[in-house]
Amino acid sequence: MINRVNDEINRLIGLLEEKQASDGAWYFCFENGIIADAYLIILLRSLEMDDEALIQTLVRRIKEKQTSSGTWKIYHDQEEGDLSATVEAYYSLLYSGYVNPEEPKMIAAKQFIIEKGGLSQVSLFTKVMLAFTGQYHWPENLRLPIELILLPPPIPFNIFDFVGYARVHFVPIMIGANKKFSLKTLRSPNLSELYLTEKSNESTFKLMAWQEKMIENALNQLSDLKNPRELAFQKAEEFLLNRIENDGTLYSYFTATFVMIFALLALGYSKDSKTITKAVNGLKSYACKTDRYTTIQNSPPTIWDTALISYALQEAGVPPSDPMIVKANQYLLAKQRTKYGDWRLHNPRAIPGGWGFSPSNTINPDIDDTTVALRAIQTNAFYDPSYLYAWQKGAIWTLSMQNQDGGWPAFEKNTNKKYTSLLPIKGVESVTIDPSHADLTGRTLEFLGNYAGLNAYHPSVQKGIRWLFFNQERNGSWYGRWGINYIYGTWAAITGLKAVGIPSNHPRIQKAIQWLLSIQKEDGGWGESCISDAKKQYVPLQASTPSQTAWAVDALIAVYNRPTPTIQRGIQCLIDLGKEKDWRTTYPTGAGFPGNFYILYHSYRYIWPLLALSHYRSKFL
Structure with missing residues (x-):
């Protein structure tokens, strides 16, 4: 031995x-299925940034990961396939323009999505992506009032009661949901056949009574503010901008940066603004090449x-x-x-001394x-x-x-x-x-x-x-x-x-x-x-x-x-x-x-x- x-x-x-x-x-490499590959294709097409070489190599990897039954899985022993991953892959391949929707495996993917209940049954984050790109109505359970971002930490339901990686996703999502923002282009696929449930039949967002009362009481403390809604959107924008790393990404997370880009568009930023362009380049820099393919990492x-x-x-x-x-x-x-980062709010006496996960992660x-x-x-x-x-x-x-x-x-x-x-x-x-x-x-x-x-x-x-x-x-x-x-x-x-x-x-x-x-x-x-x-x-x-x-x-x-x-x-x-x-x-x-x-x-x-x-x-x- x-x-x-x-x-x-x-x-x-x-x-x-x-x-x-x-x-x-x-x-x-940090390999996280096909989510980041698919989302980058969708983002580039939505922003009309035609990086064809990158899109084509991502398409090849996504197609390679498709199972013989037409689905996509997120781990080997997953039964059948994963509905959200299959929707994300199917949508991105259609949007790329490099895959024929009449290919047998694309037809099989579409049939799987329909059999599993369509778009209304995917994960919440997938619905967010679909909503931002005009393929799905904004889910009711995301319509928390944007004014919550104005609440200071001592008040319950303030944004800093959530952990940092949740905050940097929730804030841009709240912006999009409150603005009901969506962006479609002339190349956007039509996924209407995959939407099988009428909006009125989808389960409505209902907070518990005590949660509703907590939010109501918290927002009442903002009654003296002039134009609190406008102020809240400004505060949300500042929140995002203050947490952008040197590579242009939000918190060094692909998924957070993806929703941030759409949130900034909802706030009036142009597609070719410096902030958005740098963010996109930051996401592209998360590409990792292996012997067989290129994939996009969520966090290097x-x-x-x-x-x-x-x-x-x-x-x-x-x-x-x-x-x-x-x-x-x-x-x-x-x-x-x-x-000093957001960790200081709950640990005010400590001095910095930690390490992060990714090279660009400084806060x-x-x-x-x-x-x-x-x-x-x-x-x-x-x-x-x-x-x-x-x-x-x-x-x-x-x-x-x-x-x-x-x-x-x-x-x-x-x-x-x-x-x-x-x-x-x-x-x-x-x-x-x-x-x-x-x-x-x-x-x-x-x-x-x-x-x-x-x-x-x-x-x-x-x-x-x-x-x-x-x-x-x-x-x-x-x-x-x-x-x-x-x-x-x-x-x-x-x-x-x-x-x-x-x-x-x-x-x-x-x-x-x-x-x-x-x-x-x-x-x-x-x-x-x-x-x-x-x-x-x-x-x-x-x-x-x-x-x-x-x-x-x-x-x-x-x-x-x-x-x-x-x-x-x-x-x-x-x-x-x-x-x-x-x-x-x-x-x-x-x-x-x-x-x-x-x-x-x-x-x-x-x-x-x-x-x-x-x-x-x-x-x-």
């Missing part, structure tokens, strides 16, 4: 060395990947003095964020990227004052972001007000609030224990442990928000608890280990379906994946003092998967929006196996 483990570790190190860019970063994961890879390589024995690590950590040091750092970057640069901090200062700032910021309940959020502290998640919008609880989750809490504890020298006697660590204990599932697992899902959360919780001194024989850890053992597959690996994310219960995948196998094995390695047969089989499965290139190695194991948005990180098949194998070697060999 030792030779096989060493050979695979060396293979992965060599592969990562080849893929490092000259600036020290790793530019792996360069900082995340670079920090994870630097950390993983060092765990594998690559010394900090190696040029790979030197260049990577210099890149990371330059990307520490020093600006929206997050806990996960920060703790991974701190792991990567820790050794530098021992002998270089600039790294020490950065490390201290990052660690202090991380501790300051702990929620009142003891867990850690992803982006903003204490943005977990329940009433914001009770809007009558399907899946709203997953996007409006940023509560504590097991993956963030576990990984933060792992950092604090293994890299900051804290243990279970530290007050913040104690609170984090209590949160994890209280939120463990009955079967022993934990739900992870940003990975698929229970394997991810359970790995994060176990490794975090172990790092801060919880013994392996603790009942909570033993229960979690028994759950992991119970779901190991015959090939020695682990695999979990994206269906788990929507159902909020573990659903096995019919095969093992590299990242999920690595997470499970890494959790077991943290607990056991010697290599058990289960661990040995898992390690062998990881080595075997490293030789494969099929749907198992391209299955999305990153989570975005439950039921709608899943992420294939092209880096994951290298990073997580390298970490698990390295931990196996350092502990057992």
